[in-house]
Amino acid sequence: MSKAQDLEKNWYSILGATPSDDLQELKQRYQKLVLMFHPDKQKPGLSEEEAGLCLQRFMDVDQAWKILSNQESKREFDLHLRAHELKQSWPVDACVMLEDMNWDSENKSYSYSCRCGGDFLLEKEDAQDGEDAVVCCDTCSLSIEVKRAT
Ligand SMILES: [Zn+2]
Numbered sequence: 001m002s003k004a005q006d007l008e009k010n011w012y013s014i015l016g017a018t019p020s021d022d023l024q025e026l027k028q029r030y031q032k033l034v035l036m037f038h039p040d041k042q043k044p045g046l047s048e049e050e051a052g053l054c055l056q057r058f059m060d061v062d063q064a065w066k067i068l069s070n071q072e073s074k075r076e077f078d079l080h081l082r083a084h085e086l087k088q089s090w091p092v093d094a095c096v097m098l099e100d101m102n103w104d105s106e107n108k109s110y111s112y113s114c115r116c117g118g119d120f121l122l123e124k125e126d127a128q129d130g131e132d133a134v135v136c137c138d139t140c141s142l143s144i145e146v147k148r149a150t
Pocket residue numbers: 114115116117118119137138139140141142
C-alpha cells in the first residue's frame with residue numbers, strides 16, 4: 001500500500017486486511033499470521049536475521065490486532081488513516097486561506113465554492129485545531145488545502 005507509506009505503521013496492511021474488513025475477518029487474519037510468525041513455530045535452523053524478521057512481524061501482527069480489535073483505538077486509527085490518505089491521494093485543487101472562506105454562522109462552519117459547483121466545508125472545530133487541513137468537496141473528488149495566516 002504505497003498510499004500509506006508515511007504512516008508510522010499501517011495496521012491493516014500488517015494484517016493483510018483492509019479498513020472495510022469486519023472484526024471477524026481481522027481476527028482470522030490475525031490468528032493465521034500470529035501462528036505463522038510465532039517464535040515457537042519457526043523451523044529450526046533459521047538464521048539470526050530471519051528469526052529477527054519473524055519476531056518483528058510477530059510483534060507487529062500482535063500490535064495490529066491490539067489496536068484494531070479495540071473499538072476506540074481502531075476508530076482513532078481509521079481517522080488517522082483517512083486523514084493521511086486524503087493528503088496523499090486526493091488531488092489538491094488549491095490552497096485557500098482560512099480567512100478567504102465564507103463563514104456560515106448557521107452551520108458553524110467555513111465554506112468555499114468548488115469549481116464543480118459543490119462546496120468545501122470545514123467545521124469550526126477542525127478549523128481551530130491549529131493545523132492546516134485538507135478538505136474534500138462535497139460533490140466531486142477535488143480537495144483544497146486550507147492554510148491559516150501565521
Ligand atoms: Zn467539487
